[in-house]
Amino acid sequence: MTTTSSCESCGMPIESGRYCDYCTDDAGALQSFDDRFASMAAWQARRDPAASENDIEQQVLDYMATMPAWRDHPRVQAR
Numbered sequence: 001m002t003t004t005s006s007c008e009s010c011g012m013p014i015e016s017g018r019y020c021d022y023c024t025d026d027a028g029a030l031q032s033f034d035d036r037f038a039s040m041a042a043w044q045a046r047r048d049p050a051a052s053e054n055d056i057e058q059q060v061l062d063y064m065a066t067m068p069a070w071r072d073h074p075r076v077q078a079r
């Protein structure tokens, strides 16, 4: 039996810890908001190529608002 939880930064299923490998740096610390935002925006832009840059930004901020790691971040609060 493995206990699965989800990354508190991006929601990806993980086996242990709070964050997945994509959301942490080499030392295992959570990456900065700007780094995660840029990665998620690039990922979202691939999923939804027709969306404008502004739409992508809004979608990513809406998604981050559901993540425990980011929902209190000023950029998310200000969206």
Ligand SMILES: [Zn+2]
Residues within 6 Å of the ligand: 007, 008, 009, 010, 011, 012, 019, 020, 021, 022, 023
């Ligand atoms: Zn993650």
